[in-house]
Amino acid sequence: MAHEQAATVVSEPTHRYFEVDGLKLHYLDWGGEQERHTFVLLHGGGAHVHWWDSVAPLLTPYGRVVALDFRGHGRSQWSRPPSYGPPAYMNDTRALIESLGARVILVGHSMGGAVAQWVAVTHPEMIEALIVVDAPHGPPPLMRRLMWRWRRRSHGGKRPELRSAHDVIKKFRLSPPETNLSRLELEQLALAGAEQLPSGAWAFRFDPETRAWRKNRGRMTKPKIKNLKMPTLLLRGEHSGLVSPRHVKRMNRKIKGSVLKEIPRAYHHVPLDNPADTAAAIIEFVDKL
Template identity: 30%
Template sequence: MSLQRQTFTGFQNLSLCADVGGLADAPPVILLHGGGQTRHSWGRAARRLAQAGFHTLSMDLRGHGESGWAADGDYSTDAFIGDLNAVIDTLEQPPVLVGASLGGATALLAMGEAATVRARALVLVDVVPRMSPEGVRHIRDFMTGSPEGFANLDEAAAAVSRYIPNRAKPASNEGLLKNLRLEDDGRYYWHWDPAFQANGARERLSDLYSRMENAAARVQAPTLLVRGRQSDVVSEEGARLLLELIPHAEYVDIEGAGHMVAGDRNDVFNEAIESFLQRLA
């Protein structure tokens, strides 16, 4: 099942890029990646869901991948929510929201803070209202660790290996090109706006976590939490808190996966997501 590139107009008229697959009138699923990633992190999951009978939309978040960069540097939580709501408004039926890390926080807030129903189900991928400070620092250190970029793909691959040391190395580094941009200086840079970290970090995590906790307590739709058992971002305690806030939520803890669950154990992850979606009324 091939995916087709499509553009949407987001909050403040920002251009958003997505890979779209499946029949247009099929139940929609919106896939939202984590901070610093791109829509390509969902590649196999998006194609599998399209083959399973869902209309899949895998988005590049603002400032990431081929989506537009905010001219005013607005990478606030509310801007990401505004983009998501703009895409939801183009659909004829409420979608299922599947979000990892930043994408999951955005999906949770879009659902829990909305006055009307925005989605029919929610899948949170290694994200909860109370995340491990050490894990969050680990992510930020990686994202800010190479401001000078990379001379070649091997250097970029080495940075990824330091960040995720237990992941098997691919036979080729060519896949990294989906997450890098080549600038005029001949160097490769991660495919996100540097202002995303600089400006987005102005929001206090404590305020964001409080918003997420309040939003989670209001979620009535079917919900699935997928955690990577070796995650340094979502602890068992953090998962339990989420399940207390959303007592009807289902929970899958995937062995052998860290924070990047879909990349670490893709087949197991896809099976968990598809099984949950197929059980929805």
Template identity: 30%
Template sequence: MTATETNPAVPAWFAEALDTRPTHGTLVVDDAEIAYRVWDRREGDGDPRGIVLVHGGAAHAGWWDHIGPQLARTHRVVAFDLSGHGDSEWREGYTYDRWADELVAVAAAVGIVDDLVVVGHSMGGIVAMRAAVRHPEVVTDVVIVDSELFDAADIARMMEHGAPTDTMIPREPRRYATRDEALARYRLLPEQETLPYIRDHVAAGSVTRDEKGWRWKFDRSFPTLLTDPTPVPPPTCTLAIVRAEHGVMDPSRAQALHDSRSDGTATLVTLAGAGHHVMLDRPLELLAELRDVLGDRQE
């Protein structure tokens, strides 16, 4: 039974996307098992570029389940769980460099070793840019979607006022007696209006059960070591900046990042009416922008 048959409010395009099942896999990167999912290209030879989709903080690869299949008409598309998130293993500490290495390792595991397009939402956009800096021979195009941008002065101010530590954010997850109880407590950060059928899907993929009960699928300590300024991709990498009108990306900083690429390798668009979690409230508008960046013309 399809999603539209169980819930008539679900539009056909979304149900069809979820019915396009990815292939799931895992690989070990620096002693942590990383989970990923792949949608293979469905139409002819298509575009040789592969795409990796990177979720934001406290999220998981399933946030892209309705986006990946759409892009997979003409591209091989991969989404993965950053370590400390989703079905990937936790680490003792997290850095953007290590997440960037996970990204490139996942791409290589599915046969994408160059000409890689990376699309990152929120914190995932920072991971995408870091991957372009660390692996310029692999990453040729980056799209950041409403990523909060920090410079060295921002980091210094945060450290001065006390950066998050594992004593402030206990690592032990909060647990619930039932799955329904956990899902009833699901919240976005920042909170915003979303399309309920998409929110329900990502929420369902956000909980798991262990021997102590139901818990969220992320390590609450992951922000404690993330104190690096925003990296800037090298000139060899194109940069597309997608800002949500009501999101967290400061418009002046987005413009400054765009203007810093005087060679014309950067683009900047604002999605009207969108909140920070763009794929949950403006998914078709986001898809249109991604297709434009990719040079695709899909109906």
């Protein structure tokens, strides 16, 4: 298995790779004792492993911690012809879990939380516990979907190339945009998800075709979360505009025995906005398994 060291301010995770469907996919491995627990962290749409940079190191005393770049995201290979969307990302996640050789605590944020729900429903034997971070059951609110649909039309096709790292920083936007991150933290996140090309130009590590998965895959039905039997934690950002209090409470009722917790001082991007309380909520939940 190929790997190389990547230094961060908090710790030094290892870049690792595995193959699925002929694609070389990337994940970060922060280490930890797999005999205790194994955490697999899933990012949201258009994001990458570095959404977890401030949460993952806090979890390593409780087990091995890895974060996956879905195909077409981060350092993972692009799919050609395009094969994206939840079914493909479920396959990526399942293959990673198989390669780790352990039942996992599956933690998914946003789109990653939707994928985590599907994996838990279809492959419960792989999952020790499920943690869904600010992700709805089923599609996001209608207005949010319409906004994303417009963005898919206007940003599809080839990946835009930018002249400099400074232009990467200027172009970078979170979606939804609300966040507690400082300007410097946003700049660091932008550069963590970008690369300099051989031509000298810069570009984001992201395949624009991932936005158009529905034209190839069509609609998906909701996973039957009422069938979930494993311990489940639902986390919602206190100020989230994507997952309403009513919606997450409904999820809580459907998943028998699930735990619901709100993360203070957090919008939709919970692992970025309040990593300390996010990790603390996960640790409190894991201690009771």
